[in-house]
Amino acid sequence: xRVLMVEDDALDAEILEISLARDSEQAHDITRVETLGxxxxxLEDDQYDVVLLDINLPDAVGPDPxxxxxxxxxGAPVVVVSGKDDEAxxxxxxxxxxxxxxxxGSEAYRNLGRTMRYAVERKESxxxxxxxxxxxxxxxxxxxxxxxxxxxxxxxxxxxHGDMVGVFVIDLDNFKLVNDKYGHTAxxxxxxKLAEEIEGAIRAGDTAARLGGDEFCVLLEGIHxxxxxxxxxxxxxxxxxxxxxxxxxxxxxSASIGGVVYPADGHAVDxxxxxxxxxxxxxxxxxxxSVSFYNERMDRIFTQQQELENELKLAIENSTxxxxxxxxxxxxxxxxxxxxxxxxxxxxxxxxxxxxxxLPIAQTQxxxxxxxxxxxxxxxxxIDHWTSAGFDLLPVSVNxxxxxxxxxxxxxxxxNELERWRLPARAVRVEITETTLVEETEIVRxxxxxxxxxxxxxxxxxxxxxxxxxxxxxxxxxxxxxxxxSLVAEVGVNQQAATILAAVFKLASDLGLKTVAEGVESSxxxxxxxxxxxxxxxxxxxxxxxxxxxxxxxxxxxSERQKSRLESMTGKFRIMSxxxxxxxxxxxxxx
Ligand code: C2E
Ligand code: CA
Ligand code: CA
Numbered sequence: 001x002r003v004l005m006v007e008d009d010a011l012d013a014e015i016l017e018i019s020l021a022r023d024s025e026q027a028h029d030i031t032r033v034e035t036l037g038x039x040x041x042x043l044e045d046d047q048y049d050v051v052l053l054d055i056n057l058p059d060a061v062g063p064d065p066x067x068x069x070x071x072x073x074x075g076a077p078v079v080v081v082s083g084k085d086d087e088a089x090x091x092x093x094x095x096x097x098x099x100x101x102x103x104x105g106s107e108a109y110r111n112l113g114r115t116m117r118y119a120v121e122r123k124e125s126x127x128x129x130x131x132x133x134x135x136x137x138x139x140x141x142x143x144x145x146x147x148x149x150x151x152x153x154x155x156x157x158x159x160x161h162g163d164m165v166g167v168f169v170i171d172l173d174n175f176k177l178v179n180d181k182y183g184h185t186a187x188x189x190x191x192x193k194l195a196e197e198i199e200g201a202i203r204a205g206d207t208a209a210r211l212g213g214d215e216f217c218v219l220l221e222g223i224h225x226x227x228x229x230x231x232x233x234x235x236x237x238x239x240x241x242x243x244x245x246x247x248x249x250x251x252x253x254s255a256s257i258g259g260v261v262y263p264a265d266g267h268a269v270d271x272x273x274x275x276x277x278x279x280x281x282x283x284x285x286x287x288x289x290s291v292s293f294y295n296e297r298m299d300r301i302f303t304q305q306q307e308l309e310n311e312l313k314l315a316i317e318n319s320t321x322x323x324x325x326x327x328x329x330x331x332x333x334x335x336x337x338x339x340x341x342x343x344x345x346x347x348x349x350x351x352x353x354x355x356x357x358x359l360p361i362a363q364t365q366x367x368x369x370x371x372x373x374x375x376x377x378x379x380x381x382x383i384d385h386w387t388s389a390g391f392d393l394l395p396v397s398v399n400x401x402x403x404x405x406x407x408x409x410x411x412x413x414x415x416n417e418l419e420r421w422r423l424p425a426r427a428v429r430v431e432i433t434e435t436t437l438v439e440e441t442e443i444v445r446x447x448x449x450x451x452x453x454x455x456x457x458x459x460x461x462x463x464x465x466x467x468x469x470x471x472x473x474x475x476x477x478x479x480x481x482x483x484x485x486s487l488v489a490e491v492g493v494n495q496q497a498a499t500i501l502a503a504v505f506k507l508a509s510d511l512g513l514k515t516v517a518e519g520v521e522s523s524x525x526x527x528x529x530x531x532x533x534x535x536x537x538x539x540x541x542x543x544x545x546x547x548x549x550x551x552x553x554x555x556x557x558x559s560e561r562q563k564s565r566l567e568s569m570t571g572k573f574r575i576m577s578x579x580x581x582x583x584x585x586x587x588x589x590x591x
Contacts, residue, residue, distance in 0.1 A: 001028050001116065004048040004076070006069075008034040008057055012104075016052060016081065016112065023113030036060040036068065040160075043072040050116045051078045055093070063096035070097025071153055077123035079116055081109070099123050136210040138188055139195035147209035147217050151269050154207075154221050155262050165262040166220035166229035167272050169280040170198065170236070173254045173288040175214035176366070177406065181443065182249060190247060197243045201236050217276070226261050226293070233257050233291040241289070251441065254289035256280055265294045278302050284364055309365060311347070312358055316370050321345050323379050324545040325396070327554070328516060328538040331530050334562055336555060338395040338429065340538065341379045342545050343371065359401075368403035376414070380421045382548045383428070391552060397429040397459060402436040408443050411450025418454070425455030431482065433461045448477040459516070463487075463504070481508055483534070485519020491528045498532060505533030 003020070007013040013032055020028045031046070033039050036059045039051070051069055055062055069078050077099040082089075090101035099119035102108045108115045134146035142150065154165045172194070179187040191214065198208045198216055207219040218236070223229055240255040258280025266272040275294040281302065283292035315321055323341040330337045345353040362368055379396055387393055404410050418428060430451060436444060437460075451458060459480040464487035483501065490497035508515050517529035520539030529537065546554055 001026055001049045001120075002047065003028050003030045003050055003052060003116070004039060004042055004046075005030055005032040005052045006034075006036065006039040006057065006065075007032060007052070007054045007081075009054070012054065012081075019110065019112045026113055026117070028113070034058070036065045039065075040068060040072060043069065043074040043076070044157075044160075046074075048074060048076045050119055051076050052112075052116075053078050053080050053098070055080055055082055063092050066093050066096035066098050071156070073153060073157070075123075075127075077116075077119040079112075079119050099126075139192055139210050141195050141199065141216070142207055142209035144209065144211050144217075147207060147211070147219065148269050148273075150207045150209075151219055151272065154219050155267075155269070157221065158262060161222070163221075164223050164225070164229075164264070166218075166223050166232060167260050167262065167276045168218045168220070168229075168233055168236070169211070169258045169273070169276040170216040170218065170240070171256050171258075171280055171284070172214035172240075173256055173284070174252055177251045177441075178249060178253070180408070181251065181441065186249070190249070193247055194240070194243065197239060198236070201232075201239055217273075223261075226264065229259055229261050230291070230293065233259050233293075237289070237291055256283035256288050257291045258283055258294065259291065260294045281305075281364075285360065305361065308358070309361055312345070312361060312367070313365070315345055315347075316367060316374060319374055320347075321371060321374050322548075323375055323382070324547055325382075325551050326538060326545040327543050327558075328397075328536050329542055331526075331534060331537055334565070336394065336558060337536065338397060339551065340397045340399075340431070340545075341375060342399070343375050344545075363401070363403065366403065368401040369407060372398075372401060372404045376417060378548075379428070380418065380423060382551075383423055384421055386552070387423075387427075389552075391555075393424070393427055395426055395429050395457070397431050399461065400430045400432050400436075402433070402444075405432060405436050405444050405447050406441065408446075411447035411454070414451060415454030415456065418456075426457070429457040429459060429480075431459045431461040434463065452477050462518075464500075478513065480514040480516060480536075482516040482518050482538075483529075485539070488517050488519050488525055488529060488539075489521075491532070492524055498528070501529070502532045509533065 005013060005016060007016065017030060020030065031042065031048070033042055034057075036057050039053075042048075043051075053065060053069060055065055057065060060068070066078060066080060078097060079100045079102055080090075080093045080098045081102050081104065082093075083104045085103045085106075090103075093101045099122045100108070100115055102112070102115055134143055134149075135141065136143045151165070151167065158165050175187070175190075178190055191210075195208070195210060195216070198218065202208055202218060202220065206221055207217075209217045209219075211217050220229065220232055223232075237255055237257055244253045244255075258276045258278065260266060260272050260276045260279060262272055266275050275298075278298045279292045279294040282298055283290045285305075286292060321343050324344050325339040325341055327336045328338045328340060329335060343355055345355075345358055347353060359368075359371075362371055375398060379398055383393075383396055414430075415425075418425065432448075448458065457480065458478050459482055460478045461482050462484045463481045465484035481504075483504065487497055487501060491501060492498070505515055514535045515533070516536040516538055517525075517534040518538050520526050520529065520537045520541045522541060525539075526537055526541060543554060543558075
């Protein structure tokens with residue numbers, strides 16, 4: 001048995017050695033050190049079966065040395081040897097992590113060999129119990145508690161060696177989809193495999209833990225720079241991406257990794273984990289599938305974000321989100337042929353927040369379904385109100401998010417809701433972005449089919465802003481494409497954009513699809529897109545989005561202008577001039 005004896009008194013040491021030499025059952029290989037510091041060093045480098053610890057050392061006294069030795073990564077059982085026959089004190093030592101407390105001259109002291117063997121056995125059962133309490137049963141990785149303990153040790157180790165510890169929080173993006181689509185067993189299977197993958201990305205001595213759900217944590221020890229941490233995280237992300245390609249069941253899964261480095265980014269374990277979490281959320285907000293490292297600014301931004309998140313949650317609960325409407329005209333006739341509903345959030349202070357600011361937050365919080373529901377309620381109510389007041393039915397387009405389209409039964413619910421309002425299918429249309437089609441799953445297809453089957457027109461939004469694969473144009477579900485305003489803005493500035501647009505309009509018309517030019521701001525742009533072949537136009541030139549209560553008045557004014565224009569012009573409708581539009585006085589939404 002390899003024994004580390006920590007004893008500064010030479011005489012006491014000798015007595016211990018003699019006592020151990022009398023042990024008939026086992027030989028002992030004794031290494032003696034005189035201070036706690038030396039003992040910890042030894043425990044770093046060598047393997048021992050047991051530590052005999054005096055607790056009256058030149059550099060430490062009492063339960064503290066016990067705690068430090070017990071915490072060492074060596075994991076050897078600790079037997080405290082003391083002259084003090086005091087039960088309460090003995091209990092303190094055991095609490096601090098000792099396996100036994102032996103009073104000099106006692107029976108246990110005389111049979112030190114046996115005492116030590118008991119201590120080893122006790123330590124073994126403690127370890128087994130600990131295994132149960134420290135590991136995640138699904139993945140066999142460390143659990144949160146164990147990870148915290150390892151982090152404490154790792155920090156102490158880094159202090160002694162002057163190096164650093166990297167702490168990473170890894171969160172799987174869209175993991176919910178796996179459970180939703182394939183059930184929890186499949187979800188668990190995936191987490192198990194991912195756990196193995198993460199374990200494969202670390203060295204022996206580093207720790208991988210599962211914090212719960214689809215959140216993992218990794219501790220990297222003995223690193224010497226923040227850039228080493230960065231490199232590891234980048235590689236880990238690549239590894240997870242490869243893993244997801246192979247095992248991700250075809251779902252759009254990825255990972256967001258947040259990292260911190262001890263001691264630069266925090267000292268206490270709580271602080272390190274919290275900051276790694278902040279960095280992970282930052283990575284999520286950066287569009288997922290990315291790595292982000294903590295910096296102090298995040299604290300401030302995070303607090304603001306959290307306030308916004310809470311406020312948004314309340315806004316949804318209290319229905320303070322509302323739609324505004326932007327008209328769409330048919331270019332050939334100048335007639336208003338529809339409205340697009342866009343959501344607005346009126347905050348308590350009266351300021352209006354645009355969707356660009358709050359939808360990304362809502363997305364990370366999975367609130368798009370709630371927002372969609374809220375919008376539909378109000379939009380349907382407006383349509384109902386307008387038609388019962390004798391107003392011509394104008395189809396209203398609503399924007400549908402990927403989270404909605406990825407939810408089972410969304411299409412049917414949508415159609416049913418419309419029926420409950422006793423509105424005809426042509427009263428609404430939906431706008432979807434290409435991104436949702438890129439991630440097209442069975443559920444997305446079913447939902448699109450249900451909408452289509454219910455007679456609802458589907459428009460492809462933001463065409464030309466992202467993927468712009470012409471393939472989607474051949475999808476039977478889509479009947480209209482909306483050309484993104486960035487592309488419209490390029491027309492007239494950039495010859496290439498005009499060429500592309502002409503080709504898109506041509507293809508669309510060949511496929512029997514209609515086209516809308518979005519974000520038309522000037523009459524010159526309107527003229528250009530008309531020449532290139534757009535069917536419809538929408539944009540500030542015609543009208544800014546306006547409150548529902550404004551729509552009828554605006555329509556009245558618009559058709560007045562329209563009539564007088566048609567009277568003054570013979571023949572075919574010609575494109576409106578700026579003067580015309582100025583006279584139109586659209587009573588814009590305030591910006
Ligand atoms: P989008 O669907 O492409 O909507 C058009 C955006 O362009 C709107 O911004 C509109 O106000 C703006 N716009 C219209 N004409 C012009 C113009 O001539 N010039 C310029 N510069 N901008 C113009 P908004 O209302 O801020 O909405 C931004 C995006 O948020 C929308 O882009 C849409 O993707 C999303 N969104 C808005 N409401 C909803 C909603 O209820 N549900 C969902 N899922 N998404 C929504
Ligand atoms: Ca839209
Ligand atoms: Ca758009």
